[in-house]
Amino acid sequence: MVREAMVDTASSMGSRSLLRRMNSLGVLRALMSQPQTLRGLTTASGLSRTAIDAVVSDLAGMGWLTAAESAAARGVGRPATTYRMPREVGCLLSVDIGANHVFAVVTDLTGDVLGQLSGSLAEEDDAEARVSATLQVCDRLLAQVGLDRGSPWIVSIGSPGAISADGRVLFFGGTGMPGWVGLDLRARFATEFDGAVLVEGDVPLGAQAELAYGTAHGFDDVVYVLCGRRTSGATIVGGRVHRGVNGAAGIVGEMPELKWAELNELYGQDVLAQPRPTREQIFALARAGDPAARAAVDEFADDLAQGAAAMVLAIDPQLLVIGGGSSPSADVFLPRFEQTLAKICPLPPRVTASTLGSEAVAMGGISLAAQHLDAVLEDAVRDLASFPDPAAARTLLRAAG
Template identity: 65%
Template sequence: MPREAMVEPSGGSMGSRSLLRRMNSLGVLRALLPQPLTLRELADASGLSRTAIDAIVTDLVEMGWLESVERASASRVGRPATAFHVRAGLGHLLSLDIGANHIHAVVTDLAGAVLGQRTARLPEDTGATERISLALATGDAVLSTLDLTRGSVWIVAVGSPGAIGRDGEVLHFGGTGLPDWVGLNLRERFEQEFDGAVLVEGDVALGARAELTVGAAQGHRDVVYLLCGVRTSAASIVDGKVHRGVHGAAGIVGEMPELRWSRLNERYGESVLGSPRPSREEIFEAARAGDRIALTAMDEFADDLATGAAAMILALDPELLVVGGGSAPGADVFLPRFIHTLGEICPLPPDVVVSSLGSEAVAMGGVSLASQHLDTVLQTAVRDVERFPDPAGALRLVRRTAAS
């Protein structure tokens, strides 16, 4: 027997037929965001009747959410099947990873599919005003390659080092560089530039979110994520959600001097590497070639990284630890020692894996945050409005969240 709704109602009650229609409209839209589907495929996947699916898809097409596309048959016999997908160019998401030494911008469609990206480099002592200007210019550059403007962006996600308050203010940054960054309200600053919603989150939390949604932590509920780049920090995923803490400061365990995580990547192997210090990549390559000095430095790096990771593991008892950030490509030369040291400290160590997301992790976490926000806005509309919103109505609701 066909089911009635694709989306679970809040409060456990199905409510009116109008509510049921709105719930199923959201369910169909969710199903079609990642891929085109035919009416038959939608009916099979949803459990709804073909008649119900046909009516909902017709509504969404008339509202401007969906459009049809012909899909060739695998057998090449007969007419192509008609599939439906979210209308191309309907809206876009922009994710800006503002780091101490880089800006990385990613533009996606509403489904989170990457359309373009760009990276810019800058010194860590760049002032806040210039840093934000470069972030905006980098985002504009990506948009322009796609013939888009800021007006096409529904949601902007901004990732920043440090502890980020729920209102978007940078409450704390324990490293060097980033002058005038602490105390800056990033949400208010970027709301001056965009009409869409602006979301702000710490870079480590966004990296963990990316691992949870598209990376190595998929399918896991309790995870420790290490963002090991120019600076090293950690985030925790507890019961399937990234834990940010009261002040957005969960995971800054690396600021304890005893753990030697502060500027770890600039300091390991100081006693053997000499001056001028080789780059991180040069040390990795030398270690792969069996260079004794580089291997000694890698052992020191692995031990210090494991000591800080153990502090997180002993507090949380996760099932998985993900090593990410700029040092992840060199994991082949330090991971065995890291796992060994971790096992000596932790009686029940988790499985350890290396992220494959690379330097894009924080920006992709921003895309995930923006996608979830859009879905939350539509869920709220299902509950609170009499009719499922068309795209213009949804955009107004998204913009309203930016002002609230």
């Protein structure tokens, strides 16, 4: 049976105009995922070839899509026309601002990375110096790919701490970053960019990246532990990152009993030599069988598991993901971590290490921006008389804030 619409709504019936807008969004979503032919779109959607052809023609005429001939299968027959979203339509910018670093990535609207760039910060940098250094990194990155501050449709800002729904820093439990708490990050960066500005905590963005691109993809209920210079966590509930009323869900590391606040500075202090080896050196020594390093890593794994268990017992997840700077050495501490977790949790989840690396927070911002764009287009399908072209979509994004 041929379907009428690709996008489900509360009611499957509606005007022909509404159905056309719904199908426009459905086709656009499919082509943002990957380039496709008309035959592929028809097969995947269940719509008629005529309906798909009309929608694709509309979207191409508005500038959303471009067509290119691809080689025919086995080199025979007429080449198939493949449709995709051209990179020139628009871009997304995501920035991870930490106590000691800034990392920025720019992608096209499909999420394909166009470029990335990092810079160094000092813990003692005040808020304005930190923002200024961040903007310099963004300017250099955008210039490298032939863009400027007027180009990004959406700018995502990732920051340590708890972030309010309107983009203010409510809490930061770490050291340094003077003047950061209380800063309205959304308003500050909105004065610098033409696009919409989104702000979220770095740990929830790490979880968002895992959900969109990493080991949590396809899972509904997940605990994510970010173990870097500081250790904190986030939860994915029902397939969405749970941020809480104040954007503070998951910061169990603020409980001193869990030893997470200074976990990476204190473990093994009774057995390690002085001066203390770096985290990487400790893990390398433990991997080589050094008894002192092995004891230190066991202490680290036990303390990490205590806080993780508190989160696991709260939501009973399918999966627990360990990300951050410690994750590349998970082979050293994960067996002990799982043993300790199982002693505390009667029904422990599967445990895995993240493979996303240091780009996780920034890529979580790209995923957040893509979700925001999709939500704005879905609202347009419901509220407008016609599907918006790219220029109108940018206007809608700015209005949505």
